[in-house]
Amino acid sequence: MTKRRPIPSCSVGIGLRSPHVSEIAATRPAIGFLEVHAENYMAETPALDRLLELRRDYPVSLHGVALSLGSAEELDRRHLCRFKALMERIEPLLVSEHLAWSAIGGAYLNDLLPLPYTEASLHLFCRHVEEAQEALGQRLLIENPSAYLRYRYSPIPEPEFIGEVARRTGCGILCDVNNIYVSAWNFGFDPAAYLDALPVDAIREIHLAGHHAAEDVDILIDDHSSRVVKPVWELHAAALRRFGPVPTLIEWDTNLPTLEVLLDEANHAEELAYVHRYVDAA
Amino acid sequence: MPKSWPMCTDMSMLLELQMRLRRAVLGGDTVEIVAAIQGDGLDPAARVGIYRHHAFATLGDALQGTFPVVCRLVDKRFFAYAAHEYLREHPPHSRCLVEYGADFADFLASFAPCEKLPYLADVARFEWALNIAATVREATPLQAEMLAAVPAQEAAYVAVRLQPSLSYFASPWPIDAIWQANKEDEVPPIDITSGGTSLEIRRAGEAVSWRRLDPGTFEFRTALADGLVLAAAMAAATLKDPAFDLTAALQHVFNDGLAVAFFVSPEQETPR
Numbered sequence: 001m002t003k004r005r006p007i008p009s010c011s012v013g014i015g016l017r018s019p020h021v022s023e024i025a026a027t028r029p030a031i032g033f034l035e036v037h038a039e040n041y042m043a044e045t046p047a048l049d050r051l052l053e054l055r056r057d058y059p060v061s062l063h064g065v066a067l068s069l070g071s072a073e074e075l076d077r078r079h080l081c082r083f084k085a086l087m088e089r090i091e092p093l094l095v096s097e098h099l100a101w102s103a104i105g106g107a108y109l110n111d112l113l114p115l116p117y118t119e120a121s122l123h124l125f126c127r128h129v130e131e132a133q134e135a136l137g138q139r140l141l142i143e144n145p146s147a148y149l150r151y152r153y154s155p156i157p158e159p160e161f162i163g164e165v166a167r168r169t170g171c172g173i174l175c176d177v178n179n180i181y182v183s184a185w186n187f188g189f190d191p192a193a194y195l196d197a198l199p200v201d202a203i204r205e206i207h208l209a210g211h212h213a214a215e216d217v218d219i220l221i222d223d224h225s226s227r228v229v230k231p232v233w234e235l236h237a238a239a240l241r242r243f244g245p246v247p248t249l250i251e252w253d254t255n256l257p258t259l260e261v262l263l264d265e266a267n268h269a270e271e272l273a274y275v276h277r278y279v280d281a282a
Numbered sequence: 283m284p285k286s287w288p289m290c291t292d293m294s295m296l297l298e299l300q301m302r303l304r305r306a307v308l309g310g311d312t313v314e315i316v317a318a319i320q321g322d323g324l325d326p327a328a329r330v331g332i333y334r335h336h337a338f339a340t341l342g343d344a345l346q347g348t349f350p351v352v353c354r355l356v357d358k359r360f361f362a363y364a365a366h367e368y369l370r371e372h373p374p375h376s377r378c379l380v381e382y383g384a385d386f387a388d389f390l391a392s393f394a395p396c397e398k399l400p401y402l403a404d405v406a407r408f409e410w411a412l413n414i415a416a417t418v419r420e421a422t423p424l425q426a427e428m429l430a431a432v433p434a435q436e437a438a439y440v441a442v443r444l445q446p447s448l449s450y451f452a453s454p455w456p457i458d459a460i461w462q463a464n465k466e467d468e469v470p471p472i473d474i475t476s477g478g479t480s481l482e483i484r485r486a487g488e489a490v491s492w493r494r495l496d497p498g499t500f501e502f503r504t505a506l507a508d509g510l511v512l513a514a515a516m517a518a519a520t521l522k523d524p525a526f527d528l529t530a531a532l533q534h535v536f537n538d539g540l541a542v543a544f545f546v547s548p549e550q551e552t553p554r
Contacts, residue, residue, distance in 0.1 A: 042378045044419035046488045066377035079377050104300040107373035109307055110344075116299065118320075120292050149329035151299075152320050187322055217324055219332065248506045255395035 007033045007059045007093045010277060011150040012269040015063075015224075015252060018261045021050050028057060029263055030272075033093065035061040035249050041090070042082045048089075055090055061205070061249070062092035066108065069142075070101030070115045080135045086249040087136060094205055094247070096141035096174045097132070099125070099162055116151035117161040141172040141204050146179035146211075146222035148186055158183075159197035165180040172204035175243070177236045178228065178251075182211050182220045191235055195242055203243040208236055208269060209251040224253035227265060233272070240276040248273065291457035301365040307334045341369050344379040345386060347536055349409045352390070355402060364393060380417050381411060401455035401474060408457045408492075411449035411483040415490040418447040423539035426532075436546050438513035442506050442535065443543040450495075454478040457493060465513045484540075498523025502531050503540070511547050 007013075011032025016024070024031070034054060041048045058223070064083060067075065087095065100112035115121045133140050140169035144162055156164075166173050175198060210226030213219070228236075228250070240246070250265045302314040312327040315352065319326035346353050353361040368389045374382040387406035396402050423445075432440055435496040451457075456476050463472045478501035484493040501522045505515035512528070519526040533540055 039378050043380050043417035045380070045417050049488070068377075072293055074299050076377065082378075101300060103377065104297070104304050106375055107304060107308065108377050109304065109333075109337050110340050110379065111333050113300075113303060113305070113307075113333060117297075121296055124293060124296065148332040149319050149326065150322065151318055153318070154320075170436070185308065214332070217328060219324070221332070249407065 007061070007247045009247060010267045010270075010273045011247050012273065013059075013061065013247065013249045014262050014266050015249060016051070016054070017253065017256055018047055019256055020262065021047070021054070025050065025054060029259070031263070031266065033059040033061055033247065033249075035063050035094075035251075038062045038083055038086055039063045039066050039083040042086055052089065055168075059093045059097070060064065060090050061094040061096070061247075062087060062090060064095070064097040065112070066102055066110075067097045067132060068101045068103040069097055069132060070099065070113075070121070070125055071104050071128075072101075072124060073104060075128055075131055076103065076134075077135075080132060084136050094141060095136065095138050096143055096205065098143045098145055099144045099158075099165070100203065106122075112145050114145060114147045114149060114151070117156035117158060117210065118154065119156075121138075122156065122161060122164060126165055126168045129165060129171050139171060141174040143174035143207065144179050144183075146176070146182040146186075148219060148221075150187060153270045154169050157197065159194050161196070163199045163202065166199060166202035171202075173198060173202040174205045174207060175203050175239060175246070176207035176209075177239050178207065178209045178211060178232050179222060181232045181235055182222045185220045192238055195235070195239055195279060198242075200243055203239075203246055206236065206239060206246050206248040207251055208232060208248060208265075209253075216274065223255075224251045225255035226252075227261075228268075233268070236269070237272055237276070245273055245277060291544045294544075303330070303333075306330045307337050308373055310334065333374045338366060338369060341374065341382065342366065343377070344367075345383050348380065348383050348413050349386060349406055351409060351461050352402060352406050354464050355399065355405065355460075356396070364390065364396070367393070380413065382414070386410070398485075401453070401457065401460060403450075404453040404455055404457050405461060407451055407453070408461055408481070408483070411451055411481075412490050412492070414449055415483050415485040418485060420445050420447055420485050420487075420539075421542040424536065424541045424543060426536035426541075429532075429544065432544075432546060436548065439546050439548045440544050441509055441511045441547045442541045444482060444503070444507050444535075444540050445542055448507060448540065449483045450481070450500065450507055451483065452478065452480040452500065457481070458494065496523065498526040499531060499534070502526070503535065506535070 013033035013035055014031055016034040016036050041051055098112050101110055102109055142165055162173055180191045180194050208228045209224040210228055211220050211222045214221055248269050252262055305313045306312045312330050316326040342362055345365045367388055387403045390396050390406050391403035455474055456479055458479055458481060459472055463469050480495050481492050481493050498519045502515050502519035505518045516528045
């Protein structure tokens with residue numbers, strides 16, 4: 001198949017992790033789309049070959065974790081080129097990155113570090129999104145991060161900041177509902193108000209995942225290691241009411257479950273999408 | 283506590299803030315950054331600590347994935363300690379974590395707590411070679427007949443480019459045997475004094491493979507991999523093996539599918 005099929009707005013996907021690849025290839029379960037971390041497929045590994053086979057049957061979404069669009073230095077052109085080369089092979093339906101930075105001064109920290117939200121950082125971030133969109137030849141979706149710290153001087157509220165990035169650059173927003181919940185808990189804001197502050201038209205994808213409570217402090221850690229918790233499902237239902245049907249992804253990256261459990265989470269998200277579409281909307 | 287903290291009203295302040303947070307994440311010293319962070323009911327240093335913990339845990343896991351037998355030889359806790367020390371001084375440059383750890387073997391070689399395991403750094407070198415082979419695709423091999431186009435008087439100056447997945451690696455220890463034994467659940471006894479090895483590691487289709495080479499072949503192929511022309515590679519091989527047969531050795535290079543290109547390099551000095 002060479003023609004790219006769009007991802008239907010009501011479809012639910014799963015994050016593809018290597019222990020599940022063989023089972024998916026053998027059983028071909030009904031999955032709306034597969035999302036992969038771009039950086040895991042930039043080397044010429046057998047895993048890339050497996051992905052190239054799966055993409056014949058499943059739409060693929062490419063989720064970057066290392067473009068570091070928030071770095072106060074030039075974008076890494078070599079990494080952008082590798083990203084572009086991968087896109088040409090995968091032909092992803094969606095391409096996303098984060099409102100964060102992860103590299104500075106030649107060191108890659110493998111973490112999504114928060115930005116202070118100021119006019120200067122907004123200007124920088126927008127410039128980098130525009131450069132990346134131009135280099136990749138595709139509209140990016142930018143994901144709101146989960147955070148454990150915020151800066152004393154950060155005058156622009158995060159939903160306003162990301163909304164302004166979308167307005168200025170034309171990028172879409174990947175609304176990570178779990179991240180909103182985690183950050184809201186960690187900083188004591190109202191997650192529903194955050195959702196309400198996001199621009200409806202820019203939302204192009206939703207992420208759902210599990211998190212856990214830190215042992216010694218009252219902090220939630222976004223580790224994608226468990227089922228989505230009930231309050232996050234409830235927030236997701238609110239997101240569907242506000243945004244309408246949006247491609248939704250179940251992320252599960254550590255402490256991996258069986259594929260059956262992962263598909264069960266995806267089924268639940270599909271049920272919610274169905275309820276929204278045919279019951280709530282009626 | 284520093285008197286000022288970056289308010290990020292311009293780009294240089296944002297850069298300064300990010301460099302401070304980088305130093306706090308990698309080095310653990312949060313003095314420079316805490317004043318810029320809102321407490322929100324928790325010590326700002328503890329907030330930085332969450333990111334620091336994540337960075338070290340995930341990068342340490344990446345190293346462990348690339349160097350599983352090194353990890354087994356020193357046990358997980360010591361490996362985590364060594365990885366931690368390495369990470370502080372050698373954070374990744376590449377954003378693809380399978381490419382992280384190129385100089386981990388050199389680090390281990392000079393890491394004092396490892397000095398009682400003299401073969402450990404070479405095990406790491408072997409695992410790095412396996413990692414390269416696992417992440418680099420083989421190019422289409424060149425057929426030997428292509429060399430026929432080279433005029434006889436230029437043959438000595440031919441340099442052969444080898445498969446990009448290849449590594450050549452020699453050690454005074456039986457590294458392949460040590461590595462293989464430690465892949466088993468029950469490690470069988472290994473005679474680590476059984477002698478050294480000269481290894482060729484490569485990708486073969488989807489698999490990674492390696493084999494021991496005789497001294498002449500190893501020297502010859504290592505010289506080719508280093509870009510030496512045939513005459514120079516042959517001279518190096520003959521030092522190890524006076525009976526070295528260039529024609530046969532070159533034929534084997536092509537038969538094994540190792541050559542991917544050649545070029546004539548008359549400017550390279552060759553031994554007379």
